[in-house]
Amino acid sequence: MTFIKKRGHWLTFLLMLAVVSGYSAADVYALDIGNLYSPLNDKRPFRPSTRYIILHTTEGSLDGSLRKVHRYGEAHYFVTPTGKVYRIIDRRRIATHTGRSMWNGKTTLDNMSIGIEVVGFHDKDITPAQYAALKELLRQLKRTYRIGDENILTHSMVAYGRPNRFHSQKHRGRKRCGMILSHPDVRKKLGLLAAPTRDPDVTAKRLVVADPDLHRFLYKPPRVLAALAASKDQQSMVIARGNNAWRIARDKYDSPHTLYVYPDGRKLRGSEIREWSNIPAGTRVTFLDEDREREQEFEGFLEIGKDGSTARDLAGDLYADATTIYFFPSGLIRTGAELNASASQRKQLNNPPKGTRVLVGYIYGGYVQKGRPASRIAGAKWNYPSTFYRLPNGRIMSGDEIGKTKIPTRTLIFMMK
Numbered sequence: 531m532t533f534i535k536k537r538g539h540w541l542t543f544l545l546m547l548a549v550v551s552g553y554s555a556a557d558v559y560a561l562d563i564g565n566l567y568s569p570l571n572d573k574r575p576f577r578p579s580t581r582y583i584i585l586h587t588t589e590g591s592l593d594g595s596l597r598k599v600h601r602y603g604e605a606h607y608f609v610t611p612t613g614k615v616y617r618i619i620d621r622r623r624i625a626t627h628t629g630r631s632m633w634n635g636k637t638t639l640d641n642m643s644i645g646i647e648v649v650g651f652h653d654k655d656i657t658p659a660q661y662a663a664l665k666e667l668l669r670q671l672k673r674t675y676r677i678g679d680e681n682i683l684t685h686s687m688v689a690y691g692r693p694n695r696f697h698s699q700k701h702r703g704r705k706r707c708g709m710i711l712s713h714p715d716v717r718k719k720l721g722l723l724a725a726p727t728r729d730p731d732v733t734a735k736r737l738v739v740a741d742p743d744l745h746r747f748l749y750k751p752p753r754v755l756a757a758l759a760a761s762k763d764q765q766s767m768v769i770a771r772g773n774n775a776w777r778i779a780r781d782k783y784d785s786p787h788t789l790y791v792y793p794d795g796r797k798l799r800g801s802e803i804r805e806w807s808n809i810p811a812g813t814r815v816t817f818l819d820e821d822r823e824r825e826q827e828f829e830g831f832l833e834i835g836k837d838g839s840t841a842r843d844l845a846g847d848l849y850a851d852a853t854t855i856y857f858f859p860s861g862l863i864r865t866g867a868e869l870n871a872s873a874s875q876r877k878q879l880n881n882p883p884k885g886t887r888v889l890v891g892y893i894y895g896g897y898v899q900k901g902r903p904a905s906r907i908a909g910a911k912w913n914y915p916s917t918f919y920r921l922p923n924g925r926i927m928s929g930d931e932i933g934k935t936k937i938p939t940r941t942l943i944f945m946m947k
């Protein structure tokens with residue numbers, strides 16, 4: 531009897547505590563969370579700081595997306611349609627989820643953010659179970675890292691593209707990933723009050739807008755979410771006037787996983803197309819295998835004579851920039867800024883020989899040499915997934931794949947800008 535009475539007191543006390551601290555039984559949501567750590571988890575370096583949480587939609591099925599995110603360590607958390615949450619990368623370590631990214635002048639946001647993958651599509655509302663799970667996960671992370679609601683962003687807000695055939699400048703609109711999670715109604719349901727009201731990098735003219743529809747959705751959203759369905763009807767997968775390959779596929783336009791079916795029945799992959807201005811109207815675009823594209827893959831070299839005939843064709847307005855690197859057939863390697871600084875070398879910049887290879891949007895670290903190891907060139911970032919190595923045999927490896935002791939001299943180091 532005394533025991534029961536005592537227990538009753540405790541319950542009353544706990545209940546009172548709950549009332550005082552603003553919790554009621556209805557607010558308590560137990561996160562269904564488990565470990566499914568990526569094989570890359572142990573290799574990933576610890577993040578020096580955590581300023582943002584970036585939200586993603588998988589744009590694919592549960593199984594395929596989970597396999598890919600797990601294999602490449604592309605998120606810290608993964609939220610299934612039934613609200614189950616998996617830990618993929620230890621939240622203190624770096625996950626590769628944003629690729630080429632910028633926010634408020636800071637780049638490569640993987641190094642300062644937590645990434646959450648939500649199974650779903652950028653233009654489709656998430657499930658009630660996902661709302662509940664994501665809300666609780668965000669509540670916990672916001673508290674742990676003291677992150678304000680305005681620093682909870684979507685991948686589509688922070689991804690940006692290097693100059694390409696369709697845009698001569700660095701641009702926003704490379705991805706629509708997570709777009710739905712920026713809508714005020716959705717954010718409200720997730721317990722997020724503040725949100726960015728404008729794109730700081732577009733405002734500061736660091737980037738231009740390459741997807742006006744996305745930009746409008748993010749910063750001047752339709753009043754009701756249902757309006758999205760109407761705008762989706764206009765999103766055609768067929769090449770037509772005003773609907774070019776960029777509008778349809780965005781950063782996947784030249785991917786080997788994007789297939790173009792021409793009106794005459796010819797089929798070409800994005801990576802096989804050379805004449806981008808001659809794609810006939812009526813060509814249908816399909817994505818073959820969305821689950822294959824890695825978030826932080828090395829973007830590769832462009833080549834004079836293959837991808838264009840001038841430096842401007844390949845690098846746009848960045849052709850003379852310090853982040854554009856030229857590999858001449860003679861073996862000479864120089865940045866655009868270096869070439870532009872001397873009158874004799876400017877000739878090579880203005881007329882690069884056929885076969886010259888070009889990297890756009892990377893910081894050039896130079897060669898590994900005796901007494902000049904990778905850790906001296908790249909500092910703590912030597913094994914970041916965003917750091918790339920070109921071995922003397924031509925092979926490209928990321929910081930994820932390379933071991934410190936095995937880096938031979940004459941290896942080149944590039945850091946993603």
Ligand SMILES: [Zn+2]
Nearest residue numbers: 586587685707
């Ligand atoms: Zn994403």
